[in-house]
Amino acid sequence: MPVIYVYGFERPIEKKREIVKGITEATCEAYDVPPETVVVYIFDVPKENAAHGGVLVPDSE
Numbered sequence: 001m002p003v004i005y006v007y008g009f010e011r012p013i014e015k016k017r018e019i020v021k022g023i024t025e026a027t028c029e030a031y032d033v034p035p036e037t038v039v040v041y042i043f044d045v046p047k048e049n050a051a052h053g054g055v056l057v058p059d060s061e
Contacts, residue, residue, distance in 0.1 A: 001033075001037045001038075001039060002027050002031055002033065002037065002038050002039070003039045003040075003041070004023055004027065004038070004039070004040045004041070005041050005043065006019065006023070006040065006041065006042045006043065007043045007045055008042075008043075008044070008045060009044070009045060009046075009047055009050070009057075010044040010045075010046070011044075016042055019042075020040045020042070023038075023040050024038045024040065047061075
């Protein structure tokens with residue numbers, strides 16, 4: 001049973017549906033497993049909890 005963790009900035013539920021569908025399809029093809037065995041967990045990371053190059057994301061926008 002493949003388990004995939006996705007960390008990223010918050011997205012609308014429609015976008016989450018799209019990414020889960022794409023990840024599931026790619027995993028099924030790569031692992032030759034049925035979709036019901038693929039588990040995807042999405043973790044929303046608030047922008048104030050992330051930094052790029054030593055700068056918090058909100059400060060660089």
